[in-house]
Amino acid sequence: MPIPITAEILMQLDRLDTQSADDLETQWLEFKPWTGPREDMRVAVEYAVCFANAEGGVIVFGVADRIRGRAAAIHGARGYDLDIWRRGIFDSTRPNLVVEVDELAVPEGTGRLLVVRVPKGPNPPYGTMQGLYKQRVGKNCMPMDPHAFARAQVSAGVVDWSGLPAEGVEVGDLDLVEIARARNVLRRFKPQSDLLKVDDQTLLVGVGAIHEGRVTRAGLLLFGNQSLLTRVCPQHQVHYVLHTDLKVFRNDSYRDGLLNILERIEQAFTGPANPEQEVSVGLFKLRIPAFVVDVVREALLNAVTHRDYTDPNEVLIRHAAEELAVTSPGGFLGGITPKNILRHEPVPRNRALAEAFEKLGLVERAGMGRRRIFIPTLSYGKRSPLYETDGSRVTLRIFDGSFSERMAVLVAKWRGEGREIDIDALLVLGYLLDHAFIDTLTAADLLQLLQDSARGVLDQLAQPKTGILERRGKTKAATYHLTKAVAKDLLGKAAYTRTKGLDPLRYAEMVRAFVQDHGSIAPHECRELLGLGESASAKVDVSRHLKEWSGTAGFLRREGGGRYTRYVLREPANP
Secondary structure, eight states: OOOOOHHHHHHHHHGGGTSBHHHHOBTTEEEEOOOOHHHHHHHHHHHHHHHHTTTOEEEEESBOTTOBSHHHHBOOOOSOOHHHHHHHHHHTEESOOOOEEEEEEOSSTTSEEEEEEEOOOSSOOOEETTOOOEEEETTEEEEOOHHHHHHHHHHTTSSOGGGSBOTTOOGGGSOHHHHHHHHHHHHHHOTTOGGGGSOHHHHHHHTTSEETTEEBHHHHHHHOOHHHHHHHOTTOOEEEEEEOSSOEEEEEEEOSOHHHHHHHHHHHTSSTTSOEEEEEETTEEEEEESSOHHHHHHHHHHHHHHSOTTSOOOEEEEEOSSEEEEEEESOOOTTOOTTTTTTSOOOOSSHHHHHHHHHTTSSOSTTOHHHHHHHHHHHTTOOOOEEEEOSSEEEEEEEOSOOOHHHHHHHHHHHHTTOOOOHHHHHHHHHHTTOSOEEHHHHHHHHTSOHHHHHHHHHHHTSTTTOSEEEEOSSTTOEEEEOHHHHHHHHOHHHHHHTTOOOTTOHHHHHHHHHHHHSOBOHHHHHHHHTOOSOHHHHHHHHHHHHHHTSTTSSEEEESOGGGOEEEEOOOOOO
């Protein structure tokens, strides 16, 4: 049930002649008599954290909750200041809560009720400044039990679950094979690390697997074997499914140490289940896999690092021919959403585990992981990865499907020239693969930036030094198009001329503009430019047009013959 709106509150008030306000209260609605602004604000703060720790709700002040009869029960509220109440509730809650405080007109009493609307808190648990933590249970605000409180703190990232001691686990319980595996990881990803020069005990301390002489939960996840993890941390599991719509080829559940699991998942993406295609970049061959192994690794690392380990559900990897979906328990933290994830500062749920991965060289500094997922994928002209959440889990979808060979070749060529392409440029180029232009409103949504910042990015890409975009128009309504050189490489010769906004019925002008841009035009290029296709009738029509335009009074001159026929601009006659 959603939080009651004003009309629903008025309907409940109409029932006071036959029922008391107490009878009308629900999990989302609370009535309170009015005592005074100072005393009742303390009540509002307590109920605000109570509702925020559950599903949200409304507190209505000015109604006696145990008196039957509308005229007697409603006495109204007086002497308050709405802004002071909003600020007071915000300042008196931890984390701070933003609530709505409004008046509701009624004919009884003072003529108005005070209504406080509390949304469901995105980062529970919430408490008062005095340390009171309550949660709405049915019609009551009940103290949060220690287990629920601890779980809420871990789920919200207030407490680092991975940094706490692993109860019942001794240093001698950690697996020597997994410690050796960590050394192999270091040799592969961080060969200059000093951790390769120390003994096992010092290595474990260095990566945070041991803290103050005790094994941390991060250490358990990294260096525990299957039997230990199954016994001590049964919620830890990664489930890998390789399937089509009709058949499941692999259905594997892993409860090993995380480095072991990571190795196994990488192996699954280095065989036939992850096919590659080759494209030529000059004298070299570029291999484009269905799913980039580095991207898969980063997706799994993100899933196990940011998951909620108080949730009994597993990390699930669904691997199909055209989509890889990685789902982890626990929603986003700290205001992160799918709409701002590219720009928002990272909010770690398991800081100790994230730091261990960084020390082992598996991840770079905080905030880089998302770019390590997006940049390789976009560089091949594949569809942009997609984050989704239902509040209790996060899913990352990575797409294979079709890719743009031209995009892959262009980006590879640029990088070969020492030109680095950032995520903003790749997102814009990916958009322009399918659209004639981009404006600042569209770019703001695509880049997850404010409109002025998005315009700044587009203007930077339109600088001569960058050479990717052309700006058309001087107002805020300007549009941005690919430059001639980039359009030719990315979409073909016809693309640049076509985006100049010429009416497609004015064929002669389009062809003249194309030849001015590219020097000549062949019949097949003319058909592509005019959007006529490759049918027999299209070939006849284009042949007729080219013959007319290359006649005595035409603007073209024919050169060559047969399949080598091309048309160039006719030189003006001498006076």
